[in-house]
Amino acid sequence: MTNKTAPIAICTWGFTEANRTAGKALENGLTALDAAIKGVAVEEENVKNTTVGKGGAPDREGSVTLDACVMDSNGDCGAVVCVENITNVAALAKVVMEETPHVMLAGKGAEELAYKNGFQAEQLLTDSSEAAYREWLKTSEYKPIINIENHDTIGMLCMDQHGDIAGACTTSGLSYKMKGRVGDSPIIGSGLFVDNEIGGAAATGMGEEIMKTVGSFLIVELMRQGKTPQEACEEAVKRIITKNKNIENFQVAYIALNKKGETGSYCIHPGFAMMKYKDGVNERIASTAALD
Ligand code: SD4
Numbered sequence: 001m002t003n004k005t006a007p008i009a010i011c012t013w014g015f016t017e018a019n020r021t022a023g024k025a026l027e028n029g030l031t032a033l034d035a036a037i038k039g040v041a042v043e044e045e046n047v048k049n050t051t052v053g054k055g056g057a058p059d060r061e062g063s064v065t066l067d068a069c070v071m072d073s074n075g076d077c078g079a080v081v082c083v084e085n086i087t088n089v090a091a092l093a094k095v096v097m098e099e100t101p102h103v104m105l106a107g108k109g110a111e112e113l114a115y116k117n118g119f120q121a122e123q124l125l126t127d128s129s130e131a132a133y134r135e136w137l138k139t140s141e142y143k144p145i146i147n148i149e150n151h152d153t154i155g156m157l158c159m160d161q162h163g164d165i166a167g168a169c170t171t172s173g174l175s176y177k178m179k180g181r182v183g184d185s186p187i188i189g190s191g192l193f194v195d196n197e198i199g200g201a202a203a204t205g206m207g208e209e210i211m212k213t214v215g216s217f218l219i220v221e222l223m224r225q226g227k228t229p230q231e232a233c234e235e236a237v238k239r240i241i242t243k244n245k246n247i248e249n250f251q252v253a254y255i256a257l258n259k260k261g262e263t264g265s266y267c268i269h270p271g272f273a274m275m276k277y278k279d280g281v282n283e284r285i286a287s288t289a290a291l292d
Pocket of ligand 1: 051151154171172173182183184185203204205207208
């Protein structure tokens, strides 16, 4: 074996199958980036997940718009925002990274790139997400509920057999968001950041709060300064909750992985967990919370 470190996959929330898929792909020799894209694709294609890919909740006008980004171990990255009719938007973000001179493409431009590269158009609004949307329209009350609604964005970090780290993050964003709203998930440094010399971090939760503190970049920088992944996640959550008068009303959670293969996770409110695959074991690790 060429490995310096056993491959590791971690992801947000309890996505057992997605994380196992990535872990096995790493064991089979896939690069960290391709394993992460393959792992998150499980949730992009899972119509029961109402926060990612096909089956994701629509915006308040009934359109499902997806956001995703990827970051590679050589520091390259790609992102797509507000994409309709394409399920595997993390894979599309990789196409932006590899086939264009840009980092981020929005809406129609990203969709055209997808079709040129063989992605198929799909109806992302399922019968059940449409029914839930019609129910929501009766009150049109926009009030995301912590850990219940809006909670299944997948951010994934992988370390491959060569010890290289990469990641992917993919979401349909907040349910019934305003048309055109984009959160943290496709924003390099907010929803995801990787520095292969240090480690990586990914986020889930209220994107607006994550973006204000550039959370994933912050965590990697804190690890660079010597903090463990756990300490870095805790500090990044602390930055959000200090002086924030609204913390009762939103969740933010982070996961992190460093070059030594150490991992950490932390959140504001109890209820968050991450998955970790290492040495053939795929386990759910409940996160400690600032407001435990
Ligand atoms: C967003 N961070 O669009 C995403 C939502 C999320 O689990 O993480 N949901 O703000």
